[in-house]
Amino acid sequence: MSYVTAKNLTKRFGDNTVFENVDFTIEKGEFITLLGPSGCGKSTLLRSLTGLNPIDGGEIWVNGENITQQTPQERGIGMVFQSYALFPNMTVEENVAFGLKMKNMASGDIQREVAKVIELVELKGREKHYPHQLSGGQRQRVALARALVVKPRILLLDEPLSALDAKIRKHLRQQIRDIQKEMDLTTIFVTHDQEEAMIMSDRIFLMDKGEIVQAGTPEEIYTQPANEFVAGFMGHYNLVDAPKAKQLFDIETNWKVAIRPESIYVKEAGRQYGSHISAPQTGVIKNHQLLGNVIRYQVDVDDCELTVDLLNRSSERLLDAGSKLELLFNLNEIQPVSA
Ligand SMILES: Nc1ncnc2c1ncn2[C@@H]1O[C@H](COP(=O)(O)OP(=O)(O)OP(=O)(O)O)[C@@H](O)[C@H]1O
Structure with missing residues (x-):
């Protein structure tokens, strides 16, 4: 049974x-991220679990116990908000x-427990601040x-790093993850930052308009988006409509197909490619963005x-707008996605 x-x-x-009618299950010790655009209901869902926002229907069970009717204090759920919510007139300890x-x-006992936790979050020496x-x-x-x-039996974190x-954000997210693992603490974290969700989570619940549209490991969500919304939200998927997919990749489908920017290659002269690589298509560069180790090109391929x-290898020069190049597509990484 799930936790x-x-x-x-x-x-x-x-x-x-x-x-x-939202349903989900979470295992003991899992780190779950609720990810989704602003206003999709992440914070409301989190606050519903704590009892701060009473629900209008449904049930919440923790470790075999129905907590739906319990007060926030009875639930044993800890929460950290973006806004700290500390008492300004009290010291750290x-x-x-x-x-x-x-x-x-x-x-x-209080002194002992407080000292332990202050050490855990690396605030030793700041007790009297x-x-x-x-x-x-x-x-x-x-x-x-x-x-x-x-x-707490469950830790809820509502955009604590934003x-x-x-x-500091990078350091603290690693620290939170380390503590969470060490304590085997079941945790639900809210963010609208896709990278943060990918790095921190055991599983991501991707939300859109109050629905969990896909629940899966970061790898699953990134490489197998359930629909166009997920593909659009995770990474910078190219979405190609069905007739164009037939023309460019020879794929028959009624849906759009999704292909990641890193699954498109530039043909290198003299190199042999396997059968999972498409026939080359000529593209014309429209513009580029330098993203540190990656150069992101917008390329026009027959009006697509x-x-x-x-x-961004030092051996290669930046290609100018108007340059032509031969693109190859990794057919194993092209997938139809429903609307
Ligand atoms: N206390 C409230 N009273 C009335 N409506 C609310 C209240 N809290 C949230 N809402 C509404 O519920 C919807 C979901 O809001 P919520 O804050 O849960 O979204 P979110 O995904 O956490 O967004 P963000 O990432 O911007 O914090 C919004 O339409 C919002 O206006």
């Missing part, structure tokens, strides 16, 4: 139905100790420590505009 089971979850605000005090834990004396990343680690110290700059990613 978390959600059955037919429904949530409305007035006559706005945010989601309806007072902030972290707060939840244990509420549980009437003996003060010696107030939130305004800390950086954004440190504040978010206090928020994390405060959620962890009460030993207010932080790129370098394709995105093509090539490695």
Whole structure:
């Protein structure tokens, strides 16, 4: 049996139905990311699990127990928000100790537990600091420590990294993942950052308009998008309509086909290609973007505009707009996708 089971979850605000009959299961210790565009219902779904946003229908089970009617305090679910939500007039250790005090834990035990968690989130030496004396990343680690110290059954993280700059963000996401693995803590993380979801998750639930449109490992979601929306959201898939797919790749389908920019190659003279590589098609470069180690070209192939990613090798010169090139397509990586 799964550790978390959600059955037919429904949530409305007035006559706005945010989601309806959503089902999912999560295993103990899994790191799940809810990924999707702004407004698709990620935060509402997360808050529904905590009981902060009571649901209008459905059931939530954790470890064999139906928690649907429980108060947020009874559920044993920890939550970290983007906005830290620390008590400004309390020190780091007072902030972290707060939840244990509420549980009437003996003060010696509180001290021990707080010290352990402060060490875990690498805030040793900052115990007596107030939130305004800390950086954004440190504040978010206090928020994390405060959620962890009460030993939650599930940890929910609502865009905890979005207010932080790129370098701190990378460090903290690794730290969160390490702690989560070490504690075998079932975690649900919300982001609209595709790269973050790919790096951190055991599985991604990709949401669109209140529906989980695909649930799978990062690899599955990236390489086998369930439909056009997923293909459009993950990576920079080229979507080619059916008649063009027949013309360019000789593929018969009623759907659009999706091909990733890195599955298109430039033909090299004298090189032998296997049977999974298409016949060459002539393309004309329209423009390019330099993305560090990759050059992203927009190429026109017989009135079909394709995105093509090539490695930025020092031995190769940048191709100018108007240059012609022979493109090859990896047929094993072209797939029809439903609307
Ligand atoms: N407290 C509320 N009262 C009324 N409507 C709400 C409330 N909270 C969210 N909504 C609505 O629910 C829908 C989903 O919002 P939600 O915040 O869950 O999306 P999200 O995917 O988390 O978006 P973002 O990535 O921008 O945070 C939106 O239409 C929003 O306007």
